[in-house]
Structures are given as structure tokens and as C-alpha cells.
Amino acid sequence: MAEISLCIITKNNESTIRDCLNSVKYLVSEIVLVDTGSADNTKAIAAEFTDRIYDFEWTNNFSEAKNYALQKATKEWILVLDADEKLSDKDF
Numbered sequence: 554m555a556e557i558s559l560c561i562i563t564k565n566n567e568s569t570i571r572d573c574l575n576s577v578k579y580l581v582s583e584i585v586l587v588d589t590g591s592a593d594n595t596k597a598i599a600a601e602f603t604d605r606i607y608d609f610e611w612t613n614n615f616s617e618a619k620n621y622a623l624q625k626a627t628k629e630w631i632l633v634l635d636a637d638e639k640l641s642d643k644d645f
Contacts, residue, residue: 557580558630559581560623562615562635564591567598569637573634573637576641577639584602585625589609589611589618595636607622
């Protein structure tokens with residue numbers, strides 16, 4: 554079975570990040586989280602799921618942050634989600 558990297562960009566997503574990561578933790582082989590300046594507990598919550606957490610200075614260009622995250626992924630396939638998205642059981 555192919556391995557999947559989850560790439561996710563965050564900033565102040567403590568209210569949604571746990572549900573997002575819980576929804577995919579059994580599907581993905583690694584979680585790559587790129588944080589663009591959170592001042593809340595987003596990174597602490599994400600650390601419950603992964604140690605692949607990277608800081609990225611926000612440049613007002615989402616594609617730069619996304620490309621940075623994609624460069625950190627090591628698996629054959631990449632899933633990209635927003636921090637407020639989650640996969641349903643049907644999607645899984």
C-alpha cells in the first residue's frame with residue numbers, strides 16, 4: 554500500500570486542528586505541519602500527532618508556504634488539507 558504524507562498549513566487553528574488530525578491519523582504515514590505564526594496552542598496540539606512541525610514566516614503568499622510543506626514531505630503520495638477540514642468515515 555502506498556504511503557501518504559499529510560501537508561497542512563496553520564495559523565491560530567487550535568479550535569480545529571485536533572479534529573482535522575484525528576480524522577486522518579490512521580490514513581497517513583506522516584504529518585507535515587507548517588505554521589505561519591500561531592499565537593495560540595496550534596503547535597502544541599499538533600505535537601500530539603507529529604514532530605514534523607516547521608515554522609514559516611508568512612510572506613502573504615500561500616503557495617510559498619504550501620511549497621515549503623511539500624518539500625518536507627517524504628512519502629509517495631501527498632494529501633493537503635486545511636486545518637479546519639476533516640475526512641469523514643465515508644471519505645476514509
